[in-house]
Amino acid sequence: MARIVEFASYGAPEVLEFKDVPDPQPAAGEVRIRVKAIGLNRAESMWRHGEYIEPANLPARLGYEAAGTVDALGEGVAGFEIGEPVNVIPNFSMNQYASYGELIVMPVPETPANPNTMF
Numbered sequence: 001m002a003r004i005v006e007f008a009s010y011g012a013p014e015v016l017e018f019k020d021v022p023d024p025q026p027a028a029g030e031v032r033i034r035v036k037a038i039g040l041n042r043a044e045s046m047w048r049h050g051e052y053i054e055p056a057n058l059p060a061r062l063g064y065e066a067a068g069t070v071d072a073l074g075e076g077v078a079g080f081e082i083g084e085p086v087n088v089i090p091n092f093s094m095n096q097y098a099s100y101g102e103l104i105v106m107p108v109p110e111t112p113a114n115p116n117t118m119f
Helices: 040-050
Strands: 003-005 014-022 028-039 066-073 083-087 103-107
Touching: 028 083, 066 103
Parallel strands: none
Antiparallel strands: 003 014, 028 066, 028 103, 066 083
């Protein structure tokens, strides 16, 4: 089981809840990352308050930025190896992917912008 952060209603940090979920499995074109650190930024606060450029599909997760190591590879993923350090820079909707968790799944672009950067 992996721990994530989720919220079921908009509001202050008190709406955030820890939740244990089954370990996520990467689909084709995705990798699973064992998270070592996350970023905290204004976009996530706006998301949690319902003031971001798109509404959150509640219950929702959050988080754009993370650093960690590749834990599993989805089908067709090339250019990354299990155990390799990576970081995630925002290039997705938090309705699809989120970084506040122990194990997260992220999409891999066809050509990463920089080595060890997924986006």
